[in-house]
Amino acid sequence: MQNKTKLISLFLIFLVIFSTSTVLAAEELNLEKAVKLLIEENRTLKNARKDIETAEKDIDLAVRSYFPTLDLRTSYTKLDEGPQSFDFEKLSPVEGSDENYSTSISLTQPIWMGGRVSMQKEIAGYGLEIARSKYEQSLEDQIFSLVQAYYGVLQAQGMVEIRQEALDIVNEHLRVVKNNLDAGIAIRRDLLQSQIEQRNAEEDLTAAENDLKIAQRRLAQLLSTNQKYSLTQPAINFNLALEQDKLFQTAVENDQQLLILELNKEIVKLNQKLEGQYYRPNVSLNGSYDWQGEEFMDEKSWSMTLGVNVPLYDGGKGSINAEKQEKELEKIANNRKDLVENIDIEVEDSILTVKETEEAIELEQLSLENAEENLEIANKSYEAGVVSNTEVIDAQATYNQAKTSLLQTEYKYEIELFRTLYKSGRLRENFEDVINNEK
Numbered sequence: 001m002q003n004k005t006k007l008i009s010l011f012l013i014f015l016v017i018f019s020t021s022t023v024l025a026a027e028e029l030n031l032e033k034a035v036k037l038l039i040e041e042n043r044t045l046k047n048a049r050k051d052i053e054t055a056e057k058d059i060d061l062a063v064r065s066y067f068p069t070l071d072l073r074t075s076y077t078k079l080d081e082g083p084q085s086f087d088f089e090k091l092s093p094v095e096g097s098d099e100n101y102s103t104s105i106s107l108t109q110p111i112w113m114g115g116r117v118s119m120q121k122e123i124a125g126y127g128l129e130i131a132r133s134k135y136e137q138s139l140e141d142q143i144f145s146l147v148q149a150y151y152g153v154l155q156a157q158g159m160v161e162i163r164q165e166a167l168d169i170v171n172e173h174l175r176v177v178k179n180n181l182d183a184g185i186a187i188r189r190d191l192l193q194s195q196i197e198q199r200n201a202e203e204d205l206t207a208a209e210n211d212l213k214i215a216q217r218r219l220a221q222l223l224s225t226n227q228k229y230s231l232t233q234p235a236i237n238f239n240l241a242l243e244q245d246k247l248f249q250t251a252v253e254n255d256q257q258l259l260i261l262e263l264n265k266e267i268v269k270l271n272q273k274l275e276g277q278y279y280r281p282n283v284s285l286n287g288s289y290d291w292q293g294e295e296f297m298d299e300k301s302w303s304m305t306l307g308v309n310v311p312l313y314d315g316g317k318g319s320i321n322a323e324k325q326e327k328e329l330e331k332i333a334n335n336r337k338d339l340v341e342n343i344d345i346e347v348e349d350s351i352l353t354v355k356e357t358e359e360a361i362e363l364e365q366l367s368l369e370n371a372e373e374n375l376e377i378a379n380k381s382y383e384a385g386v387v388s389n390t391e392v393i394d395a396q397a398t399y400n401q402a403k404t405s406l407l408q409t410e411y412k413y414e415i416e417l418f419r420t421l422y423k424s425g426r427l428r429e430n431f432e433d434v435i436n437n438e439k
Contacts, residue, residue: 042224065110075102123270123271418430
């Protein structure tokens with residue numbers, strides 16, 4: 001008996017611990033906190049920050065072109081036989097050593113490289129700015145992806161609730177059908193129809209629950225976590241004037257792709273200038289200390305060389321490369337025109353979609369009210385024996401579709417508001433406090 005009591009106590013303790021961990025696992029999460037987690041943990045953003053660090057290293061590498069280089073070389077040679085020489089004092093041949101050691105330490109210091117290093121450093125600086133711009137663009141992209149995934153979970157949760165309500169409605173109607181059948185005022189066909197609808201409603205609920213699991217996984221992937229969260233409804237507290245010209249101008253000012261094109265343009269110009277530096281001389285100083293002889297570090301010697309290298313002819317490669325850079329500038333100009341036009345189109349499309357969806361919400365609300373009233377009438381009429389079971393099932397389907405359409409339209413409207421911010425380059429402004437705190 002005591003052992004049984006202990007087992008029950010242990011089971012209850014385990015149940016309490018398990019329940020507590022489950023509660024802790026479902027931590028509440030709002031959109032702002034989700035953005036904070038995104039910045040901290042998202043792997044795409046982590047890689048973008050590493051690209052910035054790499055670009056910083058490129059600047060350091062460009063500067064170090066002026067740093068001296070130090071080399072140590074040593075070798076040992078074993079010959080089949082020593083080299084023959086003639087001793088004129090003894091008037092006899094002499095056989096040299098069949099072993100030879102050679103060691104050298106050399107130091108090379110660039111003095112002037114025709115101005116190329118400073119330009120390479122400037123190019124690396126533009127590369128760093130491009131890496132930072134790409135991070136800002138990636139941040140905007142990932143925040144909008146997060147918004148979509150966040151609303152995806154909310155919508156999936158709403159669909160589970162709608163499907164559960166639909167199943168409850170079907171079950172209640174099935175109960176009425178069974179009562180009417182027992183009372184002799186319904187036919188068996190009504191029962192079979194309702195049982196089929198019950199099965200369909202159960203399958204719809206299962207599908208909605210599966211969709212919710214996938215939506216939660218997509219959100220977790222963006223946040224790079226396996227933590228489960230209970231999401232809160234975002235508050236739309238930003239002012240958004242749906243004026244095409246103003247939003248387009250803001251989008252052009254904030255678009256990182258346009259900035260990257262301008263930075264690439266400057267890099268191409270510098271590369272053109274670099275090609276023009278080909279004929280400038282390079283000046284360097286080289287010093288070496290050498291040991292050579294039959295024994296290791298035997299005979300010592302040193303040398304100091306000031307070298308000047310003047311390229312005279314490159315086979316015409318410089319002019320060809322300059323033409324290539326000119327083509328790149330033309331491509332950048334064309335890409336900029338296309339990008340500006342696409343920004344204008346996307347901003348307009350987003351504005352029109354917001355307005356269209358806002359109007360659709362009112363229509364969907366009216367449709368739901370009408371469907372709810374029709375379902376209530378159909379249920380009462382069936383109980384009174386006035387309408388057929390098929391009419392009740394049709395009313396149920398219409399009601400469920402109206403609820404689904406309203407849910408989807410409401411969430412689409414809010415997502416489109418965020419999309420308009422995104423397309424106008426203002427999405428990060430809505431989370432500026434969170435972003436600044438993470439810097």
